[in-house]
Amino acid sequence: MKLATLKDGSRDGQLAVVARDLRSAHMADAIAPTLQAALDDWAFIAPQLEQLYGQLNAGQARRAFDFDPTHCMAPLPRACAMATGAAWPHHLALAARANGVELPAALIEEPLMAAGGGELLGPCDDIVLPFEEWGIDFGAGIAAILGDVPIGATPDLAHDRIRLLMLANIVSLRALMPDELAKGGGPLQSTPATGFSPVAVTPDELGDAWRGGKVHLRLRSTWNGNLVGQPDAGVDMAFNFPQLVAHLCKTRGVGAGSIVGAGPVSNKERSKRGAVAPGYGCIAQQRSSETIADGTASTPFMRFGDAIRIEMLDEKGKSLFGAIEQKLSKA
Amino acid sequence: MKLATLKDGSRDGQLAVVARDLRSAHMADAIAPTLQAALDDWAFIAPQLEQLYGQLNAGQARRAFDFDPTHCMAPLPRACAMATGAAWPHHLALAARANGVELPAALIEEPLMAAGGGELLGPCDDIVLPFEEWGIDFGAGIAAILGDVPIGATPDLAHDRIRLLMLANIVSLRALMPDELAKGGGPLQSTPATGFSPVAVTPDELGDAWRGGKVHLRLRSTWNGNLVGQPDAGVDMAFNFPQLVAHLCKTRGVGAGSIVGAGPVSNKERSKRGAVAPGYGCIAQQRSSETIADGTASTPFMRFGDAIRIEMLDEKGKSLFGAIEQKLSKA
Secondary structure, three states: OEEEEEOOOOOOOEEEEEOOOOOEEEEOOOOOOOHHHHHHOHHHHHHHHHHHHHHHHOOOOOOOEEOOHHHEOOOOOOOOOEEEEEOOOHHHHHHHHHOOOOOOOHHHHOOEEEEOOOOEEOOOOOEEEOOHHHOEEOOEEEEEEEOOEOOOOOHHHHHHOEEEEEEEEOOEEOOOHHHHHHHOOOOOOOOOOEEEOOOEEOHHHHHHHEEOOEEOOEEEEEEOOEEEEOOEOOOOOOOOHHHHHHHHOOOOOEOOOOEEEEOOOOOOOOOOOOOOOOEOOOHHHHHHHHHHHHOOOOOOOOOOOOEEEEEEEOOOOOEOOOOEEEEEEEO | OEEEEEOOOOOOOEEEEEOOOOOEEEEOOOOOOOHHHHHHOHHHHHHHHHHHHHHHHOOOOOOOEEOOHHHEOOOOOOOOOEEEEEOOOHHHHHHHHHOOOOOOOHHHHOOEEEEOOOOEEOOOOOEEEOOHHHOEEOOEEEEEEEOOEOOOOOHHHHHHOEEEEEEEEOOEEOOOHHHHHHHOOOOOOOOOOEEEOOOEEOHHHHHHHEEOOEEOOEEEEEEOOEEEEOOEOOOOOOOOHHHHHHHHOOOOOEOOOOEEEEOOOOOOOOOOOOOOOOEOOOHHHHHHHHHHHHOOOOOOOOOOOOEEEEEEEOOOOOEOOOOEEEEEEEO
């Protein structure tokens, strides 16, 4: 099923079930007021939401209305924990090469993951930042919303606790990052608010495209109207979602409603004739490629007024999660 | 006023007002069901809680009951964001010296801060971890619960948004930390669940001890019955709470119910005759001191069955926040 959280002036919004074709929706307030409430009691609540979803898809829901992504908050506007892993190390390898260094082996053996959180933005909320000079970069990624995961969970157990998947725009401030990472505390100021797709979907919605703990579909990034990336999220993902969750939970449990993000999606260029060029899921990757090829990066970071659209289509070309469509504006 | 969250089987617990002397309490459910609900609408809710607090202290609350810290969850069991700063750099300086390196200047100019979160433990909840070999260390700290703080908030604005203060046991896994920090993502696995004091208090409860954005009182750590630390949290704090909050919010806003922790508290040894020896607020600091003095660390990290008590007394010797009393047990 597909779920969204609609803006109603409250901090947690109102839970709605969204039709598979993203055209209509139905309030779920008779079942659970918020997505967090649904996650808190998932085994009991999810079947009721599924039933409403079936009625909505069959055109039998009584109070369906047109679904408008601009009315969406993040599917889970307040998460009790969030961590993001660099699960596609190709872009890290490119960055290392552009800097003339080797990628540390530790980043290939285990995911590079950092805690985050704070403001979680809706799909059409502006990215509001004060300075272009911070090197504002989008980051096309995928995030999982979890049920309760105990400390020491295996990847198999973690796999069972992945409740929902959604798209994420993991924004980075590339100019702040080197100094911040050098301090040792990981990215904090250099990772501002993350944006999310209009809907979160249960993994079964992806059919065969959800296998091995990965999403085997292309993630499309369109920057100011130009398609700049369409890497396959099922390719070159060194750590799948269950592994990322198990990494987070090695030394702690996390509660229902925690989010594990992964991104940016990044594929190695393929030389096969006729292959689709993957492009890039973050500007930093393109700048690394340019630096390696030309000695200098020519693609600038985002400018105020820029628009970024991140979307994933299924095999039939239908949007699975709806599109993240964020504009960068000046604080 | 003093607030606690009592265990009731739910994930967010039930909000209670606790008497100044920590002897009695009163459910606040007629005012707000949870601390998060109170924080979401603080300007409206806080005066009502204050009124109940006044009645309770005057012995006029109608359904007061004995306050039992063992029934407490963390004051805010699910925070929408959490970050912890190393605000007393003395222990970092000692660690650097023990390793024969200089403390990077960046750690003195700006706080070393990392996002965290996940499980937040009540004052008497066990610290449950699988391996002593992870180098399990307590960390005596202080944490602030915030109201809404916008992106780019000044320290002055941040100061106004500090709603509550509480004690924190910022547990670290010292054996996992070096490799994890070397990866660049900051501490994640090496910072497991944090424990909190029975009550969170509004800053005015501290009277003159809350000034300049710091808590000018000693934070006492008692490890297996031995008082090992009593550093003054108002001394050697290089970044006060408003500065820590402003640091977090340089590139993002945070919502009501976010937590900013600071710790471990650490004082430079004073040679003044008659001065109270500050001792240590985390074992790593003591081990650094031993390494500097003797070439080797002799104090071991925590063992299963160990007990750690963290408490702060006011000028009259009364416990302000109640005591964190956690036992380390094997997962």
